[in-house]
Every structure is written in C-alpha cells, then in structure tokens.
Amino acid sequence: xxxxxxxxxxxxxxxxxxxxxxxAAAGFGAALLALLISVATQGDECGSSGPSRASALGSxxxxxxxxxGTAQLVGATEYGGPGDPSSGTIGAAGVNLLAHPDSYAELGxxxxxxxxxxxxxxxxxxxxxxWGARSAIGYKRDFGSGxxxxxxxxxxxxxxxxxxxxxxxxxxxxxxxxxxxxSRPPLTGSANLLGQSxxxxxxxxxxPTGSQDPAxxxxxxxxxxxxxxxxxxxxxxxxxxxxxxxxxLAVREMIAAGDQIVGKPYLYGGGHGLPLSEIAPAYDCxxxxxxxxxxxxxxxxxxxxxxxxxxxFGKPGAGRWVTLYANPDHVFMYVAGLRWDTHDAAGPGxxxxxxxxxxxxxxxxxxxxxxxxxx
Amino acid sequence: MITPRLxxxxxxxxxxxxxxxxxCGVTAAPRTPRPPPSRVERAQVTHEYPSPSPxxxxxxxxxxxxxxxxxxxxxxxxxWTFRSVSxxxxxxxxxxxxxxxxxxxxxxxxxxxxxxxxxxxxxNTGTVEVDAPLSASVDEYVVVTRxxxxxxxxxxxxxxxxxxxxxxxxxxxxxxGWWVVSGWQPQS
Numbered sequence: 263x264x265x266x267x268x269x270x271x272x273x274x275x276x277x278x279x280x281x282x283x284x285x286a287a288a289g290f291g292a293a294l295l296a297l298l299i300s301v302a303t304q305g306d307e308c309g310s311s312g313p314s315r316a317s318a319l320g321s322x323x324x325x326x327x328x329x330x331g332t333a334q335l336v337g338a339t340e341y342g343g344p345g346d347p348s349s350g351t352i353g354a355a356g357v358n359l360l361a362h363p364d365s366y367a368e369l370g371x372x373x374x375x376x377x378x379x380x381x382x383x384x385x386x387x388x389x390x391x392x393w394g395a396r397s398a399i400g401y402k403r404d405f406g407s408g409x410x411x412x413x414x415x416x417x418x419x420x421x422x423x424x425x426x427x428x429x430x431x432x433x434x435x436x437x438x439x440x441x442x443x444x445s446r447p448p449l450t451g452s453a454n455l456l457g458q459s460x461x462x463x464x465x466x467x468x469x470p471t472g473s474q475d476p477a478x479x480x481x482x483x484x485x486x487x488x489x490x491x492x493x494x495x496x497x498x499x500x501x502x503x504x505x506x507x508x509x510x511l512a513v514r515e516m517i518a519a520g521d522q523i524v525g526k527p528y529l530y531g532g533g534h535g536l537p538l539s540e541i542a543p544a545y546d547c548x549x550x551x552x553x554x555x556x557x558x559x560x561x562x563x564x565x566x567x568x569x570x571x572x573x574x575f576g577k578p579g580a581g582r583w584v585t586l587y588a589n590p591d592h593v594f595m596y597v598a599g600l601r602w603d604t605h606d607a608a609g610p611g612x613x614x615x616x617x618x619x620x621x622x623x624x625x626x627x628x629x630x631x632x633x634x635x636x637x
Numbered sequence: 638m639i640t641p642r643l644x645x646x647x648x649x650x651x652x653x654x655x656x657x658x659x660x661c662g663v664t665a666a667p668r669t670p671r672p673p674p675s676r677v678e679r680a681q682v683t684h685e686y687p688s689p690s691p692x693x694x695x696x697x698x699x700x701x702x703x704x705x706x707x708x709x710x711x712x713x714x715x716x717w718t719f720r721s722v723s724x725x726x727x728x729x730x731x732x733x734x735x736x737x738x739x740x741x742x743x744x745x746x747x748x749x750x751x752x753x754x755x756x757x758x759x760x761n762t763g764t765v766e767v768d769a770p771l772s773a774s775v776d777e778y779v780v781v782t783r784x785x786x787x788x789x790x791x792x793x794x795x796x797x798x799x800x801x802x803x804x805x806x807x808x809x810x811x812x813x814g815w816w817v818v819s820g821w822q823p824q825s
Binding site: 528 | 683684685686687688689690714715717722726735736739740743744747748754759761763774777782784785786793794795796797798800802804805807819820821822823824825
C-alpha cells in the first residue's frame with residue numbers, strides 16, 4: 263500500500279477510530295450470532311445441486327455484476343484532485359494514480375480483500391462506466407470503505423477524479439456523488455474470443471439466489487457439493503460424491519459437475535453437440551469426462567472431442583488430484599481418488615452401471631494416463 | 638585360503654545371482670501364449686466396441702527448435718481479423734498435431750460464420766512477450782502474450798488497453814530435429 267492512501271480510506275479510518283470502541287461489543291455479539299445462524303443453516307443452503315461457477319466469483323452482499331454488456335445502476339462517488347488533498351495521489355497498490363487517470367476504487371472495506379461491494383473484483387479489472395451519454399473504461403487500482411446509499415443505490419464505486427472528469431462529471435472538490443452505470447466490457451484476447459480459454463467466462467456465471475447464497479457456505483465451496491474431510495472424495499449412498507475439503511477449488515467443482523449428471527444413461531455419442539455448460543439427456547464416456555473437466559474450468563464450453571483426443575489432454579502421467587485414462591475407444595478418470603466412469607468394469611460390487619462415480623478401481627492397462635496441468 | 642564358511646557364503650551368493658539373472662540352467666515351464674481378446678470379447682467387458690487407431694497425422698510444416706515452433710504458433714494464433722480468422726486457424730491446424738490441431742480445427746469451423754465477429758468487425762493483435770520452458774518439463778512451454786482486441790463496427794472494445802494472456806504449449810518432435818506444437822491450452 264502506498265504512503266498516501268486515497269481519501270476514502272484515510273477519512274474512514276478516522277471515523278472508524280472514533281466509533282469503534284462503542285460498537286465493538288455489539289459488533290462482536292452480532293458477528294457471533296451471524297456465525298451461529300450461518301453454521302446452523304449451512305446444510306440447507308449448500309445441499310441443493312446446481313452450477314458451481316458462480317460460487318467462485320459471486321458477490322457476498324454487494325452488487326452482482328452481470329455478463330459483459332449488462333449494465334447496472336450503482337451509487338458512485340469521486341475522490342482525489344486539488345479539492346481533496348487528503349486522498350493523495352498514490353493508490354492502495356502503490357501506483358501513481360495521476361499516471362493512470364482511468365482508475366477506480368471498489369468500495370466496501372479496508373483492504374483489497376474486504377472491499378467487495380462489486381464482488382471483490384481482481385486488481386486491474388476493467389469496467390465500463392457510463393454517466394449520462396458518456397462512457398469510458400476504468401481499471402480497478404484502489405479500494406475504499408464506502409458508506410451509505412447514493413440516491414437509494416448501493417454505494418459501490420469511487421471514481422478517481424480524472425476518470426470522473428473523462429466522464430463529464432463536474433468536479434466538486436472530491437465530494438460529488440451520484441448514480442452511474444457499470445458493466446463488464448467484453449472479454450478480449452484471441453483465446454477468449456475463440457472460446458478456448460480455461461478462465462471462467464463471466465457470461466456463464468449464474469448469480470446466486472437469496473436462498474442459495476454462496477457466502478453462507480464454506481469460502482470457495484462450490485454450491486451444492488457436499489464436503490468430506492481430508493483429501494479423498496467419498497461415494498455417498500445416493501450415488502453422489504462428497505468432495506474433499508482439502509482439494510483445490512477446481513477439483514471440488516469437477517465433483518460438483520459430476521454430481522449434476524450422476525445416473526444419466528449411457529448413449530454412444532450422447533452429450534456431444536451440446537455446449538458442456540448444458541445438461542444432456544445422456545452421455546458417453548468422453549462427454550461425461552468433458553462435462554466434469556468443464557465444471558472444473560479446464561475446458562471451454564464448446565469442447566467436444568472423442569476419447570482418443572483426450573490421450574493428449576494436459577500432461578502425461580498421473581496427477582496429484584485428477585488422472586484421465588484414455589485410449590481411442592474409451593476414457594475414464596479418477597477425481598480425488600474416486601473413479602468417474604461409464605460402466606461396471608471392476609466387477610460385481612462396482613456399483614451402478616450408468617454414468618457416475620464408482621467405488622472400485624479398474625485396470626488401466628491399454629490406457630494413456632494424463633492429468634490437468636497443476637492438478 | 639577358502640574356509641568352509643567362506644565357501645558356503647560364496648555358494649549362496651552365486652545361487653542368488655543365478656536366480657536374479659534368470660536363465661542359469663533353471664528353465665521355466667513352457668507357457669502357451671494367450672491370444673489377445675477379440676474385439677467382441679473386449680466389448681463384452683467394456684460395453685464399447687473398439688474402433689481402429691487413428692492414422693498418423695501429417696503435418697504441413699515444422700520448425701528447427703521447440704521455441705521457434707511455439708513462437709510461430711502463438712504469433713499466428715493471436716493475430717487475425719474477422720475476415721482472416723477462419724483461414725488462419727485452418728492453417729494453424731495444418732501446422733500442428735494432437736490437441737492443438739483439434740482446438741484450431743474447432744476454432745476454424747466455429748469462426749467460419751461467426752455472426753458476432755463479423756457484425757462487430759473484430760480483430761485481435763498482439764505480441765509474444767515471453768515463451769519459456771516450464772520447469773521439470775521437457776516439452777511444455779509457458780507463453781505470455783500481450784493482446785489488443787478492437788472492433789470496427791462496435792464501441793464495445795473502445796478504451797480497453799492491451800491485456801496479458803497466458804497459454805501452455807506442448808511441443809512434439811515429428812522427425813529428427815523438427816518440432817511442431819501438439820498442445821495449446823490458453824489459461825486466460
């Protein structure tokens with residue numbers, strides 16, 4: 263953080279120092295109560311199955327940004343400039359904001375981690391901000407504590423005064439406030455435009471509903487997937503799998519994706535031709551595996567190759583968390599020690615014979631072992 | 638002088654060495670080679686009828702080193718316009734194998750009549766800033782590019798700065814001293 267924090271952080275720090283003692287006891291009690299309620303209701307809210315992408319990027323209690331191009335009206339303020347010397351010119355990450363006039367701060371907290379009024383956008387996230395008929399792209403380089411609503415709208419964004427000026431907002435010595443429209447710009451770069459990036463596509467995010475708020479689940483837990491302690495997935499009596507709590511988020515999301523299609527019938531060619539983001543009526547070996555890989559953010563939604571193509575997926579050999587076994591005829595895989603497969607090849611007692619999780623290992627002779635990079 | 642105890646020790650060691658090297662007079666019983674299971678037999682186990690292995694992929698061009706193969710692939714992957722993208726990806730598919738070919742073939746097919754790209758007049762330009770081998774991997778490279786997306790018929794990209802992107806490339810030696818890209822996995 264720079265030696266001259268921006269105005270919203272400095273002024274709010276003074277305010278907080280004044281009232282902190284008075285509210286500390288009440289705050290502690292309220293936090294304890296909220297924690298108890300959260301724990302008591304966690305089972306209900308995490309119990310339903312559904313797409314898991316939103317959980318990783320959701321906005322706990324703040325403005326929920328939609329897919330690119332979807333504008334949203336929020337409360338905004340401005341900071342910095344000659345009329346607001348207390349804000350200084352150095353952003354929270356130490357950059358000179360005068361050299362980066364297209365800057366904004368996300369409000370709602372006292373650190374980059376806690377200022378999440380727009381969901382906790384990563385540093386340098388571009389946003390299109392529109393005021394009246396003018397719009398411009400700004401980049402997140404700062405945070406601020408925020409405050410009460412602006413014109414009845416949640417106060418979400420603090421515009422660096424030069425950025426506000428570019429939008430035509432009148433400079434009021436850093437005290438202007440009003441509504442602006444914000445939206446994600448479209449994804450850029452060849453891989454994103456061609457739909458081949460492994461990064462989550464904001465267009466596919468589904469905002470959490472009130473009864474299914476991921477903030478009430480374990481931090482980073484995919485919505486709906488049951489968790490089990492340790493590093494190995496566990497097969498549940500209903501055929502679903504519980505994800506290991508120690509596994510990386512991508513692994514837990516793969517298990518959540520698997521749970522979405524457990525029990526679907528096997529059909530040669532099934533699931534191909536549909537985007538992986540959709541649930542098909544039936545799957546074959548490769549489309550089933552690809553649905554899980556997509557769930558973990560490891561494949562684009564439009565990927566749809568046969569099992570032989572997966573012989574060159576990722577890196578060779580077994581992975582720490584995920585291993586695919588592929589040949590031109592078939593593909594199956596292990597996710598956190600649990601086999602995802604289409605048939606009952608391990609013999610009697612192997613479990614269900616459809617698409618799903620299987621309790622026993624099977625021979626991997628004749629298959630090529632591959633694993634996702636980093637997993 | 639060889640004492641009885643030393644002689645016994647030498648005998649035991651010699652016998653053990655014989656056993657390990659297999660074939661010092663101890664012959665294994667002849668085994669009848671078991672014929673490989675037929676396709677139908679395999680299908681009865683796996684419930685899927687095996688298909689023949691795909692033919693070896695022919696490649697239209699190769700490079701003298703892995704790094705030049707990766708750099709050439711990356712440069713062509715990130716520099717295109719809505720008019721050229723389908724042909725560019727088709728050409729990349731011809732000059733790559735494996736997953737990289739599958740990915741670029743898919744991109745070529747999907748962009749041939751992509752309404753959004755055409756309507757927006759989208760173009761992507763960029764430079765390869767870094768390509769370096771991944772540690773502990775002889776055939777994988779991390780590629781960092783800096784790309785700018787523009788549009789001639791929409792304001793959606795107006796004001797956006799060039800952005801960093803990362804991909805993991807895998808290379809394969811197709812003949813002695815000639816390399817092509819066999820895997821292309823963009824991360825961002």
